[in-house]
Amino acid sequence: MRESRTLSRDIEATAIPYGEKVPLKSGTTLFVMQALGGSYTAMSDQGYMVRIEGQDADAIGEQVQAGPSAEEMASKPLGDLVWDQLRTCYDPEIPVNIVDLGLVYSCDTEDLPAGGHKVAVRFSLTAPGCGMGDVLRQDIEGKLKTLAGVREVDVQVQLDPPWDQTKMSDAARLQLGLM
16 A cells, blocks of 8 residues: 555644654645554655554545444453454554554453443563554553443553564464565
8 A cells, every 4th residue: 555645634643663743734745555443654755654643534535433333342242342442553564453463462351349341451562662652552542442331441561571573473474474
């Protein structure tokens, strides 16, 4: 995928791989490289990569993706819904979700005494110095908070043990040409 798009309004994007917010002006030409999980990875006409969040999809002519439907949330256990949401989170440089990449080390749900649920996720990064850790953490938190009954979300980066390619699913290895 490499589609040219012109921004229809000013937006704030995230520089890849640094994770810093950068303003992009209306009229800026971008080349969309990846559209996964409701966010977009694009190359600017100056040659730098940015991540465009789903709420700004309209600025590049796309529709904002909806979360899980009420019917879906009512028909599945919370744990399954949480894993489904995690599978919609992507490293902006890699076209494989964070679950299949093996970045999610743990995911736990618990009932809260006052009602509702708490979800705790520990995930790693493909490299310890990756500047996208906070971006991925915010993406995970935001998607989990859309689930009915989830009152608390605790998402933390865990670098020990370090991530390596052996943690990837066979499907991810195949998709990335490593098998």
